[in-house]
Amino acid sequence: MTFDLQPLVRHTRIQEIVGDVIRLRAKGVALGDMAEVENTDGESSLARVIGLERDVVSLQVFAGGKGLSTNATVKFLGRSLDVVYSPNILGRIFRGSGTPLDGGPDLTSDPHVKVGGPTVNPVMRVMPTKMIETRVPMIDLFNCLVESQKIPIFSVAGEPHGELLARIGFQADADVLVFGGLGLIFDDYHFFRTAFEEHGVFGRTVMFVNQASDPLVERLLVPDMALAVAEKFAVEENKRVLVLLTDMTAYADAMKEIGVAQERIPAVRGYMGDLYTQLAQRYEKACDFKGAGSVTILTVTTMPGDDVTHPVPDNTGYITEGQFYLHGGIIDPFGSLSRLKQHVIGKSTREDxxxxxxxxxxxxxxxxxxxxxxxxxxxxxxxxxxxxxxxxxxxxxxxxxxxxxxxxxxxxxxxxxxxxxxxxxxxxxxxxxxxxxxxxxxxxTERADESDEIEQEVAEPPPASEGSSP
Structure with missing residues (x-):
């Protein structure tokens, strides 16, 4: 990630610090703009504008608000977040801030793409007609994963949803794999990385990982970064891209925590009223582009208390095109549904x-x-x-x-x-x-052969006698 560090405006008075959110007065700032916050001890961190109320600006500090002084300097950069995009990112792992996590070469000089753009114009969308074979029988046979589909895995804590997501990732028939980890513990991060490496797909995979100990704001940026990169691969390189995101409930919880810091009035169970909109903006990035590739989104959504009416799975069900219901260590054949399977069953698959x-x-x-x-x-x-x-x-x-x-x-x-x-x-x-x-x-077999002979004998006409007309 790279920014123009020539500040447009410099501010030295922070009015309020609430958790990782700071507030100050500023003009000429847009929602989503990036800023650089430099503390009195010389340490600096990136921040993102997450709220505007007249001239009061709320920023989410990437490094957190701990130890931050109200005398810190805030420099607005006059541009929104972007992420590196080039063929060099394949086989690489990035943090939620966009910086490399794997210790590989620096890519700041490579081209970048804007994060969080609008969804695709419906005119440029193509009706889904192709199946993504995952080699998981309960998906391929009974609820096909269709190219450009958006579909979650509904699960609960303790279920092997990570194993299932990784298996689909390295077995699926896709050109590029984009993985987004949200609030992962280190063991889960290591599991996904090892699984992709051992099964030979890491060379066509890019990972964006936010661990549980990383700043909360980076958790909100991971889906946008993953989807921005996936869209570029699909549009500019005609790739069939599969995006894996886990866990979207952690994403929603991060939005709730930031909403509380902004003193917003919560809706159902403490979640903000725009939960549906925020989820839909990400899921609607799934698309089969006319004359180009496609983006397919598969996520994990954990249900607290195995409650499908919880706000996160409840809103997700209205947005997505079905769900894979993981229950008791299996994909439940009765609770799972793929609303697009009729577009491929018997058409891109066998007649039976x-x-x-x-x-x-x-x-x-x-x-x-x-x-x-x-x-x-x-x-x-x-x-x-x-x-x-x-x-x-x-x-x-x-x-x-x-x-x-x-x-x-x-x-x-x-x-x-x-x-x-x-x-x-x-x-x-x-x-x-x-x-x-x-x-x-x-x-x-013998009876079938005998019946064939009988039918052949009946079908053949008797030979015509000499002198008789045909």
Whole structure:
């Protein structure tokens, strides 16, 4: 990150210091402008304008307000935040302030891009038609991740959402991976970095990381930096970019804390009234650009107390196009939803995808009911026993988030599973799909060959006798 350090205005009187927020009187300042705060001991820090009330300016100090004097000097830089953008940022890790975290070469001389611009003109958006294969069966089979989609992973503390997000990152079919970590503890940061390195995707990955011990304002900048870089890769280099952000609840909590420091009146559960707007401005960066690449956004949103009505997941659900509900260590097939899957299922995937998806979920729902009947000691029918067998195979082969297979391989395994548990006439599927994909059983091939011979004999006309007209 680079700034023009020639100050437009110099101020030496700070009226108030509340936490990391300082207030002073100034004119000619715009919301989002950057400033340099130099303390009386000579140490300086960047700050960002987060509030304007007539001539009273509120700034969020990156390094925090601890030890800051009211006699500190504030120099407004007359420009908004920007972040470095060039091919050199791939394989690099940056702080929430935009400075390198990995000890690599300085990139201040590289081109920069403005952070926090407007969302894309709808005229330049293309209807999503392509699937991003993640090799996670519960996503690829039942709730496809569609290129340019914005979708969260709803989870709670203790669930393996980090493992799932990292797995999608290094297995997804994408050109560039942009990772944004919000309030991560060091162990989580190390896990993501190691996962991307060990699976060979770090060379096409850029990471923006705000750790739990870093300044709060940097937590708010990470999504904007990640999305600004992702948009540049998509528009200027025609890349299919996948953006991973975790955790958006930490992002919302940071907004709430800053709102309290600004003495703003909170709305529901202490969150500010513009929570929906702030989240939507970030999520709406997802786009399939006409004549260029795409930006797909996948986030983690933790639900305090597993409460889906909490303001953060509740507002998120109105913005995004579905959710992956991580519950009990699995992606819940009943709570998850991808509203864009109909754009790709059976179109960019195999013809049997839709029928297989519906049949598998229908049988699993019935298997859950059969398990309840068994637990309550009700008498089970022969079909119930088939359902119980099917339920065990479904959980083992598909529900585990550690299972990795392509969508074609997964569809074939679905047919194999159905063939092991049910008869063809029990599937209630289109007959031509059953004839084409249902696995052969012992003797079925011979019977099929015999029927083909019979049909061929019937179809062939008898030879014409000599002298007879054709």
């Amino acid at each position: 995808h839709s029928q297989v998806m519906n049949t598998m979920i229908r049988f699993y729902s019935e298997a859950v009911e059969a398990q309840r009947k068994q637990a309550m000691a009700f008498e089970l029918s022969p079909f119930d026993h088939k359902l119980l067998k099917y339920g065990d195979l479904f959980r083992k082969r598909f529900l585990d988030i550690r299972v990795s297979m392509g969508v074609i391989e997964a569809l074939d395994l679905c047919w194999q599973t159905l063939g092991e548990c049910f008869e063809p006439n029990e599937l209630l599927m289109k007959q031509h799909l059953i004839d084409k994909y249902f696995p052969n059983r012992p003797g079925q």
